[in-house]
Amino acid sequence: MNSKFLRSGLFWLLIIVIGIAVFMNFGTARSTQSPDSIQQLALEIKAGRIRDITVRGDTITAERYDGTRLITRKGSNVTAVEALKNLGVTEEELQSLEAFIVQDDSQLRGLGFLLSSALPLLLFGGLLIFMLRQAQGSNNQAMSFGKSRARMFTGDKPTVTFNDVAGADEAKEELKEVVEFLREPSKFAALGARIPKGVLMVGPPGTGKTLMARAVAGEAGVPFFSISGSEFVEMFVGVGASRVRDLFEQAKRNSPCIIFIDEIDAVGRQRGAGLGGSHDEREQTLNQILVEMDGFDTDTNVIVIAATNRPDILDPALLRPGRFDRRVVLDRPDVRGRRAILGVHVRGKPLASDVDLDAIARGTPGFTGADLENLVNEAAILAARRKKRVIGMAEFNEAIERVVMGPERRSRLLSEEERRLTAYHEAGHAVVMYHMPHADQVHKITIIPRGRAGGYTWYMPEEERTLYSYSQFLDRMASMLGGRAAEEIVFGDVSTGASNDLKQVTELARAMVTRYGMSERLGPLQYGEREEMVFLGREITEHRNYSEKVAREIDAEVKRLVTEAYERALQVLREHRDQLEAVAQRLLEVETLEREEFEELMVRTSMTDLALDEEEAPQGSDEEAQEDAEA
Template sequence: MNSRNQSYVVYLLLFVAIIAMLIFQFNSQGSGQGVLSINEVVSEITRGNVTRIVEDDNTLKITLKDGSQTTSTIESNSTLVEQLLNLGVTTEQLASDKIKIEIKPPSPWMGVLTIIGYVLPFLILGGAFYFIFRQAQGSNNAAMSFGKSRARMFTGDQPTVTFADVAGVDESKEELKEVVEFLREPQKFIQLGARIPKGVLLVGPPGTGKTLLAKAVSGEAGVPFFSISGSEFVEMFVGVGASRVRDLFDQAKRQSPCIVFVDEIDAVGRQRGAGLGGSHDEREQTLNQMLVEMDGFDTDTNIIIMAATNRPDILDPALLRPGRFDRQVVLDRPDVRGREAILKVHIKGKPIAPEVDLALIARGTPGFVGADLENLVNEAAILAARRNKKIIGQQEFEESIEKVIAGPERKSRLISEEEKLIVAYHEAGHAVVMNTLPEADPVHKISIISRGMAGGYTLALPEEDRILTGRKKLVAEMVSLMGGRAAEQIVFDDYTSGASNDIERVTKIARTMVTRLGMSPELGPMVYGQKEELVFLGREISEQRDYSEDIAKKIDEEVRKLVNDAYETAKSILTQYRENLDAVAHRLLEVETMSRQEFEAIFPPPEPKKSGTPQLMGLN
């Protein structure tokens, strides 16, 4: 029963108790006060006004000659007739036919009802107070349960997730298979003197499958699995976090061997003594307790700690040392084969058309993580359902890729013919410049239909994945981004606000090349400025400048030179291929969307394209 229902019960019992006491009181008063005294009854009998007397438990109900009724009471130590005769009523008056005397026998329930009338109100009040005290005790227990762990335990009897449900992270699965084998056959390692890692830290970008992999380990091992988030330890009360850590490990020791999984451990595992305006004492107490529990004096428990974070750089060094988190399993963004394997996992149970090429979809989604690919398959299914199809086709998958990258189409957005012409030349400028640069990625699709926040977009996808990015590739990317603004100037001799995002991205790339990647011939292979991470709104709000004002001036000059050179290169390319620019723009005005085959039929690439990183360039 919840607290609201308990309150209703308490109020109802109090109301019933009050009504019962009032009724009993009125009945008592009514039975103790007669309308006529016994002397007045004798007078009425003597005058011949009484026709009937009914005695019921010392209460007289008297019927007069005129038909009216009244009441009176007599003493309980003698009978009615004796009391009337003692008060002067003659035997002849009582024996006459004018008066009928009826004496009712005492009711066997009278004593019980009397007792109930006295006891019932107290019982009801007692029940009301019981509910009140119970409710107060429940609140007290809730207050005392703050220090209890809120971890959810899943038994390993019926696993819902196994390694078969995880794809694209083969190396990580191999690392964790040892953990599963130890939980299944610990003697195999113990007899060789091997010590299984106590803690495994899963590190990777959001959406790469850290939590899913931890569940798979539990499912494969068939052992209890405690799951809790790092943010569930700390609350407003001092000492609650440390108490919950102790309680969590106490529960885990009773269920050992088992797995304790702490998701987003950076919520409590940040470096101690760091933070804006001093340290967070409660969070540090929680971290200290976790450090002690993970590697304290009790070292014989078969508990494996697994944790996940996408910010390993801010974790406390004591948390990462051997003996606590012995291993760091890195879950990186999957390659093309990993993405294809992930797609195969997510299409299980869905009606897929035979012509769907998952390898082609995987090649068209570089940089996608597992969560992105799951969303892609779901968006494709939604598109197919919206079109009243029974199966999901290749077209739905291709459209869902663009929707995940750029957002939904906004066909209802009305623009003037002049703006439509500007958008067409802007996107054609991006495409023509990318098609002429050997280092740029191939053009996959061009559209002047609004999608998301972009007025139009040019989608460039690499032929294969790349890990390293060269200087020429970055310069080609900057030139490609400047193609839209350069086309506007060449054709219309004017600028628009549509290139704002392109300019922002170009400036960021140029500054990164100069200050972080050492790609400036003038400043050399050096890093300028140390990033200082402050725990405030989860963002980096300061950068320590470790260079002089002269160097700062040179950095600005180098960034400006890179951006201006990229812009001038884009202008020269578009001036050289002006006819192709016009042809692509006018074709876009006719069809609004062009595929790679249609684009290359108008403007074949001068040289074979090289691989690179995915790009999406569009008009804001």
């Protein structure tokens, strides 16, 4: 925009200068045409009517005493004084004038002539130069189309080091060897060792693959070229391969250095898997990457680090030894990793004394590093919104719920009947979960709408787990169906509030039968093969490797598991109807129950039921029981 305004301003400046020159020439030409003669001027001077005279070139301007002017021309070969004296004007008459001024305008007339004659040539030359530069710029742009778009970061002032990366200790140990090789390559060369040319970092989104690559560059103190896989491919054939060549040439000139290719699956997908047979431009780019990595000499000290969350769709040629022959896995952090990541992100932030980072780490299973960073940021925003000077535990708990479920929607108006239905639904989940021996613990129950949910029951495992048993799955299904069971018991009808519960239960039951081999009837077998198109990168169908008879048996077994889980939920709620009523009524009063209050309410209700049972027991029952025992 600035260059555009500059070019426009220069253009209009030239137009204005040309206009001034033309006006000056026009004014000069007009002034030389006088209606008066010099003889008349001489007569006026002799009559004493002229006050002063101004001579500018060939033009004589005389001003009378009455204020009028007389303009005439002199001869070009004599001066104005000589011309007047030749007409009879004496020296005394000229001296009687108040002023006789002679102005030399030869320079001004010369400048006007120069502007009027040279400016068109200058304007034409300027337009010609402008057009040539535009053509040259377009040519340069076309020639630079195949240049690499990688961004280079020098290692003089590293902004990220291994101290800024937490929760991935094993990955850091693997990559420390890369850093040591870049710092002391002679140490490895003396033993005949060859450092891996390529390191492939694999992990779910948000686990810190890009951050880890930056930390490697920061620790090594070498140039760092960063580019995304999608930046290689353009609509023109051959551009991607050209950019790959240019990138590796720059890297060799700046070695030792690191090339980081983010989302390499954009160009590294398996060849020959595209729609219609292939994708020529993408495959040419991939071929060039393979050639460049093979073409490295052992002393170039250029290491390629790539990141992806889909290693299963990469071309096998990328993963063979000599290319990306080292694979570093960055998985979701465990509770200790989450605690360390939280410690990194709360640096420099004022925390209240009640903040327990260990409790936050336990309450965020499955969170990645990016999720935890977002969690800390949301807590800081909430504290600022509430005009606090420190971030408290309440803000962290609220931030966890915002990240998982979305913001609260207190403005959503619910009828009394809907509030009552939601309260019993969530109470049903909580009561069934409380009585299931292998279910997770209830952490919070609320009927305040949040996100797309009208209410929710938040449960949390006591310890981190990666493996689940058959009993745990059965208890989880019963807990999921507790809301629908409570609606049927209390209202004698069911609503659409359990639609998501039914979906999750059905998927879990089918996975137990077809994937985990947890069906006694069908045995420890896996049924169905997932088919996907590598070019699309997602599953599109499931191939049945079983007969129609087995398909019917699978459907029947899934139905049996879900039905039995629903019957268990109904049985638990019928046996503990008082606890269901107590939790639901308390939710209608306060809208939210924390874990401590919920467990206290369950224990108090259980003791009350036990006392009532003892009061209702018939007298002598203890004696009869003792006699029966003795017998």
